[in-house]
Amino acid sequence: MxxxxxxxxxxxxxxxxxxxxxxxxxxxxxxxxxxxxxxxxxxxxxxxxxxxxxxxxxxxxxxxxxxxxxxxxxxxxxxxxxxxxxxxxxxxxxxxxxxxxxxxxxxxxxxxxxxxxxxxxxxxxxxxxxxxxxxxxxxxxxxxxxxxxxxxxxxxxxxxxxxxxxxxxxxxxxxxxxxxxxxxxxxxxxxxxxxxxxxxxxxxxxxxxxxxxxxxxxxxxxxxxxxxxxxxxGHADGLCHLYVDRAADVDMAVRLTLDSKTQYPAACNAIETLLVHAEIAPRFLPLAVQALREKGVELRGDPRCRELVPDLIPATEADWSTEYADLILAIKMVDSLDEAIAHIQQYGSRHTEAIVTEDAVAAQRFLDEVDAAGVFHNASTRFADGFRYGFGAEVGISTQKLPxxxxxxxxxxVTYRYQLRGRGHLVADYTGPQARPFLHRDRLNVTGLA
CATH class of the missing domain: 3.40.605.10 (Aldehyde Dehydrogenase; Chain A, domain 1)
Known part of the structure; x- marks a missing residue:
C-alpha cells in the first residue's frame, strides 16, 4: 500500500x-x-x-x-x-x-x-x-x-x-x-x-x-x-539479570538483589534471574536467600546452588527464559564472567542487565559486551526508567537495536526534515568537467535562520 x-x-x-x-x-x-x-x-x-x-x-x-x-x-x-x-x-x-x-x-x-x-x-x-x-x-x-x-x-x-x-x-x-x-x-x-x-x-x-x-x-x-x-x-519481555561477580561487595550485592527483585516485582525492569560466581557463592548465596525469603520471594536454583542451599526449588530450563513479573527468582551459579555474559546473551531480552563487582576491568567488559538497552554496574536494574533517567516520562522501553x-x-x-534554502541554485552547475565545488561548511549561525 x-x-x-x-x-x-x-x-x-x-x-x-x-x-x-x-x-x-x-x-x-x-x-x-x-x-x-x-x-x-x-x-x-x-x-x-x-x-x-x-x-x-x-x-x-x-x-x-x-x-x-x-x-x-x-x-x-x-x-x-x-x-x-x-x-x-x-x-x-x-x-x-x-x-x-x-x-x-x-x-x-x-x-x-x-x-x-x-x-x-x-x-x-x-x-x-x-x-x-x-x-x-x-x-x-x-x-x-x-x-x-x-x-x-x-x-x-x-x-x-x-x-x-x-x-x-x-x-x-x-x-x-x-x-x-x-x-x-x-x-x-x-x-x-x-x-x-x-x-x-x-x-x-x-x-x-x-x-x-x-x-x-x-x-x-x-x-x-x-x-x-x-x-x-515495542519491546519484548523484560527478562533482566543481575550478575554477582567474584569481586563483588557481598553486602552491596545483597542490597542490589533485593531492590532489583522486590522493590516492584511486576515491573519489566525487575530481575528474573540471579547469576552468581562460584567463588563468591558460599559467602553471598546464604545471605541473599535469607533476605529474599524475608521479602516473600520464591527461589529456584540450579543443582550447584542447591548444594549450598538444599531447600531451593529445582530450576528447570524454562526458568531461564521466563518473565515472572512476580516474587519468583531463578538462581544459577557460573564459573566466569564469560559464562555469565553467554547466559545473558542466550536468555536475555535486551532490556536491562547489571553486574555487581569491585573489579573495574570486569565491569567494563560487562558494560561493553552485554547487548542490552541498559547495562548497569553496581546499580539496581530498577533504574531503567524514563522518569529516573530525567526524561520526565516514557512512552515505553524499546529493546530493539535501532534507535x-x-x-x-x-x-x-520527534523526527527531522532537511530544509534547503537557495538562490536559484542548479545541480547542473556542480557536475561535469567545469563543476563548481561544494563548500560543505558547517555553521552555527546563518542569517535568516531561526
Missing part, C-alpha cells in the same frame, strides 16, 4: 477520531513552546483537582480485576500494575511537571551546513504526527504518554486494557479538562479508544497513523508487529 493511499477499512467513528487527531497534529506541530508548556501545567492541575474521581474509578477497576485474578483471567502482576493511590497519582503529576520543564525538542537545528554561497542546508526537528499507543493494565502509562505527546506536538490515540477502562476514562477526562483551559491548544490531540475491536482497525490505518507503540507482553507486541504495516516501536532504544522519551517522538 502506498503512503499516499492510506487504508480506509476502519469504521467511520474511528476514522473520524483519527482524522481529528491528524488535523490537531498539524496545529500542535507549530505551537509555541509556551502554549504546549501551559497545556502540560493545566493537565497536572486537573489531575490533582480530579484525584478523588480518578481513585474512585480505579477502585471499580480493582474490584472487577480481583474477580478476574480469582478466575485465572488476569495475572497478579497485571493486578499490581493496575493499582493507583494518592502517592502514585502524585508521582504521575510530578512526571507531567518534569516533562513541562524539559527543553523543547521541537524546532531544534541539528545541523546547519553551507553547501555553497547562498545554498544552506538545515536539519530541523519536527513531531512524528499521530501516535497509536496500546497498553495493558498500567493506567499511569496513559498520563506519561499524553504528557510526552503534548510536549512534542504529537497527537495520540490511547487504548488501555479492558481491566483499566474506568481508570483510563477518568484520567483522560481530567487531562482533556485541563487542555480546555488553554484556548490555543487544539481539540482532538488526546483521545481514548475503548473497544477491543478498535485495535485491529487502528492497525490498518497506514498513512493516517505514523507510529504504533504497544506496551505489554511479548506475545501482544508480536501480534501488533505482525498485523500492521505502520512502523512499530530509539531503552526508555523512549521526548527525543524518541
Amino acid at each position: 502506498s503512503r499516499g493511499a492510506p487504508a480506509r477499512t476502519a469504521n467511520s467513528s474511528l476514522l473520524v477520531q483519527v482524522q481529528t487527531a491528524r488535523a490537531a497534529a498539524q496545529r500542535t506541530a507549530t505551537l509555541p513552546t509556551e502554549v504546549r508548556d501551559a497545556a502540560l501545567e493545566a493537565m497536572a492541575t486537573a489531575l490533582l483537582e480530579q484525584q478523588e474521581a480518578i481513585l474512585a474509578a480505579n477502585r471499580e477497576d480493582l474490584e472487577r480485576a480481583a474477580e478476574q485474578v480469582k478466575r485465572g483471567e488476569l495475572s497478579a502482576a497485571a493486578y499490581a500494575r493496575l493499582k493507583l493511590d494518592a502517592h502514585k497519582l502524585a508521582e504521575m503529576v510530578a512526571g507531567v511537571q518534569q516533562v513541562r520543564r524539559l527543553p523543547d525538542p521541537v524546532g531544534r537545528s541539528l545541523l546547519i551546513r553551507e553547501l555553497d554561497e547562498g545554498l544552506v542546508l538545515e536539519r530541523r526537528t519536527y513531531p512524528l504526527g499521530v501516535l497509536g499507543v496500546i497498553f495493558e493494565s498500567r493506567p499511569d502509562a496513559l498520563v506519561q504518554i499524553a504528557a510526552l505527546a503534548v510536549k512534542t506536538g504529537n497527537s495520540v490515540l490511547l487504548k488501555g486494557g479492558s481491566e483499566a477502562l474506568c481508570s483510563c476514562q477518568a484520567l483522560m477526562a481530567a487531562l482533556q479538562a485541563g487542555l480546555r483551559q488553554v484556548p490555543d491548544f487544539p481539540r482532538g490531540s488526546l483521545q481514548l479508544l475503548t473497544r477491543r475491536e478498535e485495535i485491529k482497525e487502528l492497525l490498518q490505518l497506514e498513512g493516517l497513523v505514523d507510529l504504533i507503540i504497544p506496551r505489554g507482553s511479548s506475545s501482544f507486541v508480536r501480534y501488533i508487529m505482525e498485523n500492521t504495516r505502520i512502523p512499530v516501536l 530509539p532504544r531503552g526508555p523512549v522519551g521526548l527525543e524518541g517522538l
